[in-house]
Amino acid sequence: MNKKDIEAIYPLSPTQQGMLFETLFAPNSGIHLEQSISTLQGNVNVSACEQAWQRIIARHSVLRTGFVWKEQEQPLQVVLRQVAVSLEQQDWREYSLLEQQAQLQAYLQSDRDRGFNLSQPPLMRLALFQTNENTYQLVWTSHHILMDGWCGPLLFQEFLSFYQASSQGQDLHLKAVRPYKDYIAWLKQQDELQVKEFWQKNLKDFTKPTPLGITAERLDDSVNQAKYGEQEIYLNATNTAVLKSLAKSHRLTLNTIVQGIWALLLCRYSNEDDVVFGITVSGRPASLLGIESTIGLFINTLPLRVKLEQQEKLWCWLNNIQSYNLELRQYEHSNAGQVHKCSELPGYLPLYESLLVFENYPVHISALQSADLKINISDSRSIGAQTKYALTFLASVNSELHLKCVYDQRRFDSADVGHILEHFLKLLNRIISDSEVTLQTLLEQIPLEQIPRVRHLQKSVPVTEKQVVQTQRTPVEEVLAGIWTEILGKECIGNNDNFFDLGGHSLLATQVISRLRDAFKIEIPLSYLFESPTIAECAQRIETKIRTGEKLETLPIKPVSRSENLPLSFAQQRLWLLDQLDPGNHTYNEPTGVRLTGLLNITALEQSLNAVVSRHETLRTVFTTVEGQPVQKIQPITDITIPIVDLRVNERSPQQREAQVKRIAIEEAQRLFNLAQGPLLRVMLLQLDETEYVLLLTMHHIISDLWSMAILIRELADFYAAFSQGKSLTLPYLPIQYADFAVWQKKWMQGKVLETQLTYWKQQLQDAPTKLELPTDKPRPLQPTYTGTTQSFQLPKDLSDAVKLLSQREDVTLSMNLLTAYNTLLYYYTKQEDILVGSAIANRNRSEIEGLIGFFVNSLVLRTDLSGNPSFSELLRQTREVTLGAYTHQDLPFEKLVAELQLERDLNYNPLFQVWFAFQNIATPDIQKLTLSLPDLTLSPFETNKQRCPFDLGLLLSEQPEGISGCFEYKTDLFESSTILRMTEQLETLLRCVVTQPDIQLNQLVEKLKESDSQKQLTQEKEYKNTVRQKLMKIKHKSNMNSN
Template sequence: MKNKNIEGIYPLSEAQQGMLFETLSAPKSGIHIEQWHCTLQGNLNPSAFERAWQRVIDRHSILRTGFVWKEQNEPLQVLLQQVKVPLKRQDWQDFSPSVQQQQLETYLNIDRRFGFELSKPPLIRLALFQLGETTHQLVWTYHHILMDGWCLPIVFQEFLSFYQAFSQDQDLHLEPSRPYQDYIMWLRKQDLCQAEIFWSKTLQGFSQPTRLGIPAEFDSCAPPNERYGEKITDLATSTTAALQSIVRQRRLTLNAFLQGLWALLLCRYSGELDVVFGTTVSGRPADLAGVESMIGLFINTLPVRVKVSPDASLWAWLEGIQIYNLELRQFEFSPAGNVHQWSDVPGSLPLYESLLVLENYPVDLSILQSAELSLDISQVCYKGAQTKYAIALLVIPGSELKIQFVWDGYRLERVSAHRILEHFLTLLESIVVNPEQTIAQLLDQIPIAQIPQIKTRRERNQSSAIAWRTPVEEVLAGIWVQVLGLETIGIEDNFFELGGHSLLATQVMSRVRAAFGLELPLRHLFEMPTIAQLAQCIETTARAESPPQPIVPISREQDLPLSFGQQRLWFLDRLEPGTPVYNVPAAIRIAGKLNLVALEQSLNEVVRRHEILRTTFLLKDGQPVQVIPTESCANTPTLKVTLPVTDLQTWPPTEREQEVQRLIIQETGQPFDLEQGPLLRVSLLRLGQTEQVLVFVMHHIVADGWSVGVLIQELATLYEAFSLGKPSPLPELSIQYKDFAVWQRQWLQGEILQSQLAYWKQQLSGTLPVLELSNEKPSAIVQSFQGAKQWFALPKSLTEQLKALSQRESVTLFMTLLAGFNLLLYQYSRQEDILVGSPVANRNRVETEPLIGFFVNTLVLRGNLSGNPSFSALLRRIREMALGAYAHQDLPFEQLVEELLPKRNPSHNPLFQVWFALQNAPMPPLELPSLTLHPLEVDNGTVPFKLALLMWETPEGLAGVFEYQTNRFEAATIARIIEHFKILLHNVVEQPEIGLSVLIQSLELADKEQQRLQAKDLEAANVQRLKKMRQKPIRKHSHS
């Protein structure tokens, strides 16, 4: 679309969004394609014909509209100023009538399947085929996203009026039609609160979609051209007249009557007395002036809930349905997606699977022609859009009631579909013959033995989750089920929409390596987030790649090198011995009667299982090595863990809690000796007979955050078994940490190492900036690790908005929060080049997941904020940068530092000075039989970075903590930083397209407003103080 031809841009209605998604999901399927054709008899004026259609398109903006969705926060409709009517003309006069009919049928089928490219208006096509000298066939095809059936007579009447005028060399001026965008604006102003109350009450207690018959076991065998089946029948004129008479006598609408019949049919089929199906409503609000002549998609599909009472009077029961329809009228605008959310039916299931439609607008457009028209319109045929529901019944009023039944050929066999229509007609004709029969008698008209079989959507999904098309897809499905913790997954489900994030993506790819022996970059899962896409990638890659080197157990008799990560920690410990900065603490409050013997036995079993917890580090021939004691070494006996208990039961409650915190901080702050060990300490603080606190402290060189989860999970499993006198249920580990350390050094060399180094050298090329924040104290000569923390929480609503924004932009929540952190740092530094350190689990091999050890690696994430980007643009930059970092995460940070050789400055860390982490490492639920466990926050008073932001998810929303070095920041400064971070996040979810400079200005405005309010409060306080001083009595003094 050329910008100079754009007249306007505005959002879609929810109905349009649904049609857009369904069209994109099923291209070339003919879904939502409407087609109307007729025969025109008479001397047709080609010029007037084309001009008339052009004038119609010019009058109605929706007919000049296209749709854009790529790289947009939400889909948009783009209105063009000028669009030429797409008219195709062909001369078929040389063909015989039978060939002409064959040609027409072929064209109609191809035209429907061809569909439309939604981004290129007009989404309408006209074809005019000359069959004889005065005979033409007109085919009019359009996409349902433009307009509904109510618009057909409006558009066609306008066409006929213009044609009649133009064919007589006259012009015609009609009253301007109100544009569709006015309706969109009206929709946006509606208050959904009352609608939510109505629908929540109406649908309360309904939790499963109504079954449409007996669940079928057959496989779909419908050929492609029968994806959707259709059968049309006309009710006899006499039967139609009798029905209309009965309905009028009972003061009932035909719509309520038909809905009652459909409810009875579903009741019989499902065996339920409470059924729900869909119905269409015009959706044209009476309070929108001129709505009756507007062109657009107003129609809405909403649920009808009917409770069947077999013993009730048929007509009184039908009257209740009519009252329901009247109550529904004021909520016709309700978005169908919201209605589903307000119900008790899970979002993974449809709210209903059948549709009943009464088409109360003229489908036979020949009735619109006037006596003055030089053309005679006949043989009008209309083919509506294919349904997305399993079954749909469309009823068209007339002297002969026309009933059109449409079904999904993948879920319903033709024989069963025909039977459903027969049963509906049986109910209808039965009432015509005997209007006084009871509901129970009507239900008996359908023999149970004739209830059709239908393959329900839910069962089909479950079937799909088992019967994959290829073995690769089946293996991948098992991996996703395991990692995401879901029961079933479809091959077209999006990994990130199911709750996946970067850490889970790493677990998926590590299992892919183990299962298929392939090295695939993490980027592949972001770019191919469905099982079907990833399976195809794996099958293609497998043909060209050799399997990666496995991690295998090695002998302890040889010198055991440190992993790259361990070596850096060992070096830092030698540089500054006795520092507690690299202690990894954890504390758990335990309520209940604790079995100390079982707990101590469990601890020792964990230490036996994980060699790393018995490991010390010595210098041998100038190189550090791991030393693991064994039973056979007399000088280095196997480590046995004892559990010292500190009794605080006699302390007063307030002082006792203070003492607990003091002891935890004391234990956490006590340094380790890497040469002597042990590098794990466990202690118990007894607070009462059934209350205690368990404290763990490990050195980072033997454990990381993931390891804490492994430790707690194994302790819980072992404690439960040992408390019952049972043996350990845990399988032996296939490898140990030392095996990983050796493998890492063997694998990370040659081409692999050079490829990783080349990426990071390019990524961190040029002068690396040192982040200096405007509110920072002057830097100390030597960095101090003394620190403090300030916690904060984000509302659940903001958390959901951040997740929704992440999904729309195809990024992870981590990437969105990192982009927000970059903006925050820009606010305080005005630096456009920002380096942030961030941890990555680095457990890229499935066999490393159950190990305790130091696997975590540090990535340097370089943010580029140049050019005043919008937040959406910044997210795209962050995504590309982060995916590149993930693909090269195996290079140890230590080697990167050595390679780049940044000039060391004792006042700050090399490469980066700030830290960000979204903590989503797996942490098992703290559950034990007869015990209640709660984690405690542990603060050892040290912070390794100038400023660190750690965040995590809770049921109430995102939570976080800013850790900061106290020699650099005041507490009040950090509090202000937190408020600015919250404001930024609120602003970016509301307006992700605004530029960085505007976002920063919003912070400055917020500060000025805060200062204004503080000044106002201060002034008010001063006024009050002056008033009190004036009111104070003056004491008189005598003079002597």
């Protein structure tokens, strides 16, 4: 654009910004494209028609507007001094009526497909098709970002005036209109705090979108292209007249009555008495004189919240709705995104899924007429706002009340939509026939069997084009986007995409915080990402921290001299002490196995193992004492030879060989380590046949954790892929080793850092019980053996999906949701209202240590207060708060906490907690899910049963594509397998209750579990009696035969 051609430049309104993004997000969708089809009757002067439209464009600056966003801090609208619009003309008189209709539909589709380049005004097109001697079809196509439906009648009136003047050779001068930029200036002057307070008050305690009916099923991920259907109904003219009279007598608008009817239907469909749906408002501020004739985009979509008291009188209730509408007028300019933030819904959930549009334009334009031209607006259509909602109702009234429903065909069947419209008419007619009807009576008009069934739409991760998502990015947002892309493994992440919707979870959130610390040199709490889960929101908080000059207090982790005595980390100290107290214990052996299928190059495998051991000092570390204090000692690099056990001899069957492999694996997992002599990594290769091997790897926990085991196997595979092909490999340089981390930890965890962490944990655990009184099947042995086993289970896919959906609605992670269910189950068994559960956290919250093998994992104590008979939803919110607090203070080593609390040591009881909880996301390093393909070789997991359990009871859950799977790990000295099996069944029962009734009270949940147990016991007794009866009948039958 040439500067001399520019008349004005100013920002976009919030609604325009939303439309700009949505258009750029889906440039070929035709979104927000408006088409109006009018029939012109008369001897049309085509030249006068063109001149009239050109005068309109010259008169209204918004019709000369284009939009710029690239390389701009914020998008801008640019008004040109002059813009020409052409009128496309075609003669269709030779076609039949059917052919003309086909031609018109074809043109409309091709016109939609063309779309608009938003940077090139005019963002409107005109086409005129002559269908017979004095009849024309005028198609007016424009982009909704310029103007709303209010403007159409105004422009057509002006068109008729300019056309008549031009065709008569006259020069018409209309009164000047207020430009759209005055509205943008007015927006800047509004009190945002007042707007925020209004919406916070009106949306208080609103925590989930109003259901539109009964959830029927979840749609498959592949069903992602919206397709919309339309149905309509009419209230006859007689009843419409009566309804208008009733509205007038009660000083109500028809809009309010229609809103009330939809609110009633939503209450019936959702079985709730507090509902929210969207409504459209004109958005034209009354304080701006002349604004009613301004052409521009003012319309806004805002939530209407309606609460129902069934005994309340209909007209009083409707008056309350109208009062809300009147109060809303001064807030019609509210930014929809900011309104959402004022609610208590998570950002990824919509405030509402239905929209009610009552078309109440200042001029009715179904027909306009001058001396020589008549205009009939036969049709108007748009692709835009309604496509964001499952249901959109378009209401208009002339002699008849007309209601059209536009619905997402993925979500609703046409029959159900038909019922909805019938219900509308039914309630309207009931009001007309009995104006004193009660709300309760109106609700009862809707049969339960006709409540619509709604398919839940699987949320898919938005994938946008790069130029779209980079729009309006600040430098901080750019850095954040790069970090998210790296951590989440997804390209083109938008500023408003939710981290947790994109697959993020607490473990990945920790890595993001680590990267942010490195990038901005400020300390950022993990809670930031949970509370501000979008790039835009998180960037704002980071920018505030940068402006306030907060500096990073964390010491950098630097290499230290190996000539000095190297201390143990806090976690290592505890394991070392336990080994001194109980040296014959294999509890902290960490075994795993890998099945190798194919042609194995054993020499390359040994070279790979040696390369990994050379790379990680911790694999060459032993633990000795100097002056009574334990120290780390790093052994020199020596070549390791892998012992091979050949199981091909003696012509064993495959089943026998497999059994022997498992026996050897158990023996190897239980073989003790000597921490002072080492090595603390053992490797053994079992050969089953020419192309099948099992590689057993065992490390002591003092040098490893689950994350480390995954690193070991991945690096082993990387080196093998190179060495087996005769190539070399250089992995990314490790600037520090585990010993450097241990030294750093001792220096850092003191002073203010230690004080802050300890203060939190001491306050959190004040007066906490030290033991969980979990009933056991067997008396606790005097000397613990740590002998244990597992009970695996799989939650059904439908239940897994429902639990995930509940997590989204309640703004908690899946892990928090499942932990709450676990706490509830523990309460059922113990009746303790104060429960402590241990949970492991990777504790790799600094980028330097993410690639190291070592013992980093930390234990967090999660305390839950179940007193006061809370609802499950309340427990979820408590778990979220407790978990985020623990994550924020995760740096205090559990061992240091135990020492500071001066707890009495008892080998029979783990300090603070005796039960634990663990959750693994799909993205969590998990060697049991690791499958790698190498040259001539495939690596897959080999399950090793450790047959040990350091805690009384543990619940491990993992998110997999097929659903949520899990296992209870338990001490066989304490529990029978039947008890644990019953726990798995009770957990499923509990989850099925809460996904349908998240507000169920704790005591009610307990009763549900009792009923389930009783029912199961009765079933088992019945089955047992049937079995006994059948056996007795067989015995009797056999006895009778013998006697004969």
